Amino acid sequence: MKRAVILLSGGLDSTTCLAIAKNQGFDLFSLTVNYGQRHLFELQSAKNIALSYDVEKHSILNVDLGQFGGSALTDDIEVPKDRVDSEMNQIPVTYVPARNTVLLSLALALAETLNSFDIYIGVNALDYSGYPDCRPEYIESFEQTANLATKSGVENAGKFKIHTPLIDLTKAEIIQKGTALNVDYSLTCSCYDPQKNGDPCGHCDACILRRTGFIKAGVLDPLEYPD
C-alpha cells in the first residue's frame, strides 16, 4: 500500500483531506505541527481524529514559531472578530509568516524517511482568508522545490506530489465532500480563539467561514456556538 503524509491541524479542512487520502487507498501518516498556536484544543482534536482514522502513525512535532512572533496566532496580537467582506481581501493578522512552507518542508522530511511521495495539505484558495501560501501557484512552486531538494527527487525513485484536493472547492463543497465520506466534524476544531471550555468563539474568520459553509452546504454543524 502506498504511504501518504497528511498535514493534520485538527481543523475541518485537514480532516476532510485525511478522509480523502484514506478513500484514495493510502496508508496514512498524519503530521501535526505544534507551532505555538494560541491554544492547544486543535492539537487534542488532531490526536482524536488520527485515532478515529486508525492512522499508521501520528507524529506531533514542536516548532516554536511563537519565538519569532508576527502573527495573531502565535503572538500577543488580538484575533479580529466579525470582519466584513470588504476587509476579507486583505491578508489578516492571523497570517503566520511562512507557515505553510514550514509545514510542507517538515512533511517533506517525514515523507522522505517513509519512502512516501504523496503529501496532503488542506489549503483552499476560494473560501480562505487571503493567505498567500494557499494559492495554486505557491503549491506548484513548492512541489518543484521538493523534487530538487531531496535524495528521492534526485535519484528519480519517484516524484513528490503535493495533493491539494480542496484547493478549488468552496467551504460548503468541502463540507459536502467530507459528509459523503462520513467525516465526523464534531471532532474538528476550526476556531482561532476558542472559549475556555474549547467551544468556538463564533466570530473569528475561521468560525465565520465554517458557519457560513455549513449553512450553504445544508449540513448541521455539530459544534455549539455562543449565540
Added chain:
Amino acid sequence: MKRAVILLSGGLDSTTCLAIAKNQGFDLFSLTVNYGQRHLFELQSAKNIALSYDVEKHSILNVDLGQFGGSALTDDIEVPKDRVDSEMNQIPVTYVPARNTVLLSLALALAETLNSFDIYIGVNALDYSGYPDCRPEYIESFEQTANLATKSGVENAGKFKIHTPLIDLTKAEIIQKGTALNVDYSLTCSCYDPQKNGDPCGHCDACILRRTGFIKAGVLDPLEYPD
C-alpha cells in the same frame, strides 16, 4: 541598516557566510536550528560565534527531526569514516531528509517577521558531500517559492534573496575568503562525530573536506586532530 538572517550551524561554511554578510553591511540576525544532531558541540560553537560577531539577535530553534530518523546525523546510524573519492559521488547516510528546505523555511519565517528580505546559507556545490539541497537549481527554486509563499512577497514590499556566497567556491577558497575577513576558525566545529571532549574525529567526510581545504588554502587549521 538592512537586516539579514544567517543560518548559522557553527561550522566553517556558515561562519564564513556570517562574516561575508557583516562585510556587506547587513544588520545580523543569526538562526541556529537544533534539529537533533548527534552532538551539541555545534550548537555551543554557534553561540560563541554569534557572540563574537555581536549579532543583533541569535535565535535557537528546536525542531526534532530525529523523531523522523533516516540520517546518520539524527539517527542511530554510524557516521562513515575515511570514505574514498569513488564513494564521494553517492549521497551519503549523513544526508538529512529535506534538511535545507526545513532550515530555509524557518529562516524565511524569521526574515518575514523582521522585515528582512536577505537570507544567507553556506551551501557549497563543489567540495560538498553530494547533498541535493546544496545545488544552485535547488536554491533558485526555493527562492521562487519564498516569493510566492509570503505576504511580503505578494505585497511586493521586497523580493526575498537567498544568498549563497560560497556556492561556487572550493573549500580552500572559502577558507581563504574567511581568513581575509579575519574569521576565527578556532571557534568553528565541522565534525559529524566529535570525540568526547569536542575535538574533531578527523575522519568523517566533514573533517576530511575541512582538513584538505586548509592544506590547499595554505592556512593552518587551528583545530587539533587525533593524528
